[in-house]
Amino acid sequence: MRLARPVRLALVATATVATLALTACGSGSSSGGGAAAGAPKAGGTVTYALDVEPTCFDLQVNPQGITGDIERGVVDSLVTIDAKGAFHPWLATSWKVAPDLKSYTFTLRDGVKFTDGTPFDAAAVKANFDRVADPKTKSQYAATLLGPYSGTEVIDPHTVKVSFSKPFSPFLQGASTPNLGFYSPKSLTRGPDALCAGGSSIVGTGPYVFTGYTKGQSVTLTKNPAYNWAPQSASHTGAAYLDKVVFRFLTEDPVRTGAVTSGQVDIATSISPSDIKTVQADKNLTIRKVEDAGGTYAIYINTVRGATADVRVRKAIQLGTDIDQIVKTVYFGQYQRSWSPLTPSTPSYDKSLEGSLKYDPAQANKLLDEAGWTGRDAQGYRTKDGKRLTVDWPWNPPHTREQRAVVAQAIQADLKKVGIDISHPALDIGAFVALAGTGQYDLYDFSWTRFDPDILRGFFNSASTPATGGQNAANLKDPRVDEWTDAGAATLDTAKRAELYAKVQRQVTLTDAAVLPIYVPTKLVAVSSHVAGLAVDPNGKPLLYDTYRS
Numbered sequence: 053m054r055l056a057r058p059v060r061l062a063l064v065a066t067a068t069v070a071t072l073a074l075t076a077c078g079s080g081s082s083s084g085g086g087a088a089a090g091a092p093k094a095g096g097t098v099t100y101a102l103d104v105e106p107t108c109f110d111l112q113v114n115p116q117g118i119t120g121d122i123e124r125g126v127v128d129s130l131v132t133i134d135a136k137g138a139f140h141p142w143l144a145t146s147w148k149v150a151p152d153l154k155s156y157t158f159t160l161r162d163g164v165k166f167t168d169g170t171p172f173d174a175a176a177v178k179a180n181f182d183r184v185a186d187p188k189t190k191s192q193y194a195a196t197l198l199g200p201y202s203g204t205e206v207i208d209p210h211t212v213k214v215s216f217s218k219p220f221s222p223f224l225q226g227a228s229t230p231n232l233g234f235y236s237p238k239s240l241t242r243g244p245d246a247l248c249a250g251g252s253s254i255v256g257t258g259p260y261v262f263t264g265y266t267k268g269q270s271v272t273l274t275k276n277p278a279y280n281w282a283p284q285s286a287s288h289t290g291a292a293y294l295d296k297v298v299f300r301f302l303t304e305d306p307v308r309t310g311a312v313t314s315g316q317v318d319i320a321t322s323i324s325p326s327d328i329k330t331v332q333a334d335k336n337l338t339i340r341k342v343e344d345a346g347g348t349y350a351i352y353i354n355t356v357r358g359a360t361a362d363v364r365v366r367k368a369i370q371l372g373t374d375i376d377q378i379v380k381t382v383y384f385g386q387y388q389r390s391w392s393p394l395t396p397s398t399p400s401y402d403k404s405l406e407g408s409l410k411y412d413p414a415q416a417n418k419l420l421d422e423a424g425w426t427g428r429d430a431q432g433y434r435t436k437d438g439k440r441l442t443v444d445w446p447w448n449p450p451h452t453r454e455q456r457a458v459v460a461q462a463i464q465a466d467l468k469k470v471g472i473d474i475s476h477p478a479l480d481i482g483a484f485v486a487l488a489g490t491g492q493y494d495l496y497d498f499s500w501t502r503f504d505p506d507i508l509r510g511f512f513n514s515a516s517t518p519a520t521g522g523q524n525a526a527n528l529k530d531p532r533v534d535e536w537t538d539a540g541a542a543t544l545d546t547a548k549r550a551e552l553y554a555k556v557q558r559q560v561t562l563t564d565a566a567v568l569p570i571y572v573p574t575k576l577v578a579v580s581s582h583v584a585g586l587a588v589d590p591n592g593k594p595l596l597y598d599t600y601r602s
Contacts, residue, residue, distance in 0.1 A: 319580065
């Protein structure tokens with residue numbers, strides 16, 4: 053599956069933020085978010101071009117990262133996280149973690165209101181978390197952030213206790229994401245279809261109000277004039293500077309580049325690496341480069357179906373793919389090749405994996421021979437008992453991004469050389485989701501943004517089944533991986549977590565051959581010189597509260 057993050061893998065104090073000026077590749081002389089110097093001022097509109105349109109606007113259901121990108125300005129969270137992984141107050145002014153890590157008690161900020169006038173209180177926290185955890189909601193990602201959730205207790209209007217059936221250390225990180233942000237309890241009563249459709253049904257406490265959606269075209273967010281509870285990481289208080297933010301859906305790379313170079317939009321994400329020189333030549337634009345934390349763009353290999361149930365075939369797929377050459381050719385040196393299912397900026401990334409999985413077609417051929425695929429048909433593909441070695445890799449073209457279709461073609465060509473036929477059927481979204489949910493595929497691809505190695509539990513723990521909304525696309529059932537990921541979720545000891553998650557990364561990549569890492573997802577964002585204050589948080593979400601036109 054080639055989505056920013058999958059459409060569905062239901063198979064689906066002060067805080068420091070990383071600004072988009074973290075790495076500047078452009079010719080502009082600006083700083084801060086791609087902006088010229090000048091004091092912040094209120095007013096105006098910023099138009100932001102996106103490369104994918106959400107299939108659903110309900111953050112508690114849809115795992116697409118683009119949904120969180122849009123709604124980070126609409127919903128607030130209990131806490132914020134800084135670049136070092138420390139947590140700081142937001143809607144919660146303080147919290148206590150039980151010694152056994154089975155409960156978290158929050159003191160909530162007073163005076164916060166949803167934009168429909170409903171007070172934000174302990175009952176609102178309970179209503180949202182209970183909805184996420186309810187199987188009827190069919191949450192495809194947010195529910196995994198709640199892990200072994202057992203319930204929320206309203207102690208008083210400003211005190212709430214969130215409990216788990218077993219120790220669960222990743223909860224605070226999950227609570228910092230927009231997926232565990234808060235919708236008005238009134239919105240929750242409108243039903244899943246209304247929330248999914250967006251528009252006025254999406255009601256949060258954030259600095260912006262979701263005021264318009266035109267399918268296939270745009271989303272409009274409008275300033276919330278009553279906003280006065282920004283996290284301490286923000287550079288100002290009160291309402292946001294901008295009157296409006298308009299997100300336009302420009303899914304074609306050349307169209308997006310053309311829109312930002314012509315001034316039709318102020319910001320454009322996912323600039324194609326082949327267009328970097330064009331953008332850099334424009335003195336009014338700067339390219340900001342941010343490598344995501346979380347899961348790399350990778351291919352997950354089904355460990356329980358057909359030919360790929362044989363680990364020798366899975367390893368042959370890994371070794372028969374020239375990832376170095378593919379990434380270099382397709383991405384013009386702008387993206388790093390990945391070696392692990394985790395990106396290098398994710399806590400507990402195992403650097404020792406770098407260089408461990410190299411292109412070796414001779415060894416791939418040997419493994420396929422050992423697996424009994426010794427025959428050849430008229431097209432040169434391997435056969436066994438008269439059956440061709442065909443591997444199914446379905447995809448949904450409208451949600452393909454970052455030249456992943458080109459990557460797929462290169463992988464097909466590489467694996468044909470060792471005799472593997474990659475079937476790559478294009479499906480509409482309904483057929484694709486249905487197929488994904490039943491595991492009827494051999495290869496499944498995606499990337500996923502999250503600033504916590506607990507994402508590996510979602511990817512590889514056997515309890516994270518596709519049929520129940522989990523992300524274990526490889527359908528891996530490895531008791532050691534289950535043990536390590538469960539143990540990682542039960543401790544706050546960073547050294548212990550690093551040890552456990554390093555074992556997971558090596559096991560699933562080198563021993564189980566359940567994953568083929570391809571590249572590190574990288575945001576190449578073109579920012580106009582008159583845009584200032586744009587930032588991205590460690591969870592990869594753009595922060596538009598401090599953004600202004602200079």
